[in-house]
Amino acid sequence: MPQFLLFACLILEAALLASLVLRRRWRSSYLLTPCITSWLAADALVFLRPGFNTWTFWSFKESLHALLALGLGLELGWRLLAAAPLGQAAAKRWIAGVTLVAWALLSMPPNGPTEALARLVAALAWLYTGLTLVLARYSMPLTKLHGTLLFALPPYCLLYWLTWSRVGDDATLAGVVNPAAFVLVLGALSWASWTSDGEPPVEPALAHLVWPWTR
């Protein structure tokens, strides 16, 4: 990854983390803060000590990030559908379905060393988009941060899958396009996190029911 893209990642991750803490956005998703912190820590290590960027370290951090993203998706499904238990039940069914598909994908023999991880990340794209569909089905209004997470992460996950299931085929994809897309995702998340959602156009009691973290 070019140094300027890595630097941009660092700046945006720090800005995002600062907004989560200073604007108390961490309350809207407990796992987002650890997720961003792990991105920031890994990128800072690679930026300050390029020798850290070994194959082992890369595999570890990418697996950790994928697991955190999986947890984040589950948490979003649980928290955003808190006011709709039947929506939560639908989300659980969807998650079970995606888990089955992911298991089937992962059980197939991989073409390369990074293919298994790439398939897991592709399943994440399905998970996030399916959850967003359930949210739409149950009329759950989204905050800017949640909306950006749910809409920006799936395309990035698919790009990631495309990149790392074909590793070695296209160095530009892995070295420039993928990191640049990640910078865009981070930029969108930072913007969403720093801008205000405004007051929901309903009574505060109803707003607190639908967005329990605003209590």
Added chain:
Amino acid sequence: MDALIFGGWLVLLAALVARRERLGRAAWQDWELATAGVPDDDDATGLGRRALAAVENFAEARHDAALDVQVRALAEFTGATFAGDLRARLQLGRRQVRLLALAGDARPFDGLTWHAPWLRAATTLDAWLARLPGEPRAVARLRRQLTLLSTLALLERVRRAWCAERPRALARVEADATCLEQAAARVQEALERGRQARREQLHGPRH
């Protein structure tokens, strides 16, 4: 397989794009509609009271002490009984039941305040009827009268509203309010006439 992963996701995305408005302002409107209140909350709680009064009248008409005790117990029904009953009958989630129970007391949202007393009365009355001892014909008559209140229909409708079409259809439950209230008044009148007829039978006509 690559085409399947990408194509499947595109299908999901297309479905999502078609429903994207349900994640923004329109979603808030849905919730507002689902929990839209009625102007006068007393009308709603009034039916619960009238339904209870109808049973009390029935007990009085039968001069049945045991029934009186049951009616008192019924009148003192608690939120816990209500929650258990309602949850079992309507297959609601714990949170929904808590909200409905809360709505009867704390009035967190006008809309829920509106139907909570109805549900409470209807569910408890129905449960009580199921355990009611006594003359089968009298019980059957009371059940018919209470059916006039459309309690079960209301329960079913609310269940459907929550389970299948929530939140939009919940607003349609509101339309039942007037019918049920009128039916309750008719039951009340019928029971009043019955009680009057019984008094006349026992003590002679009033002059």
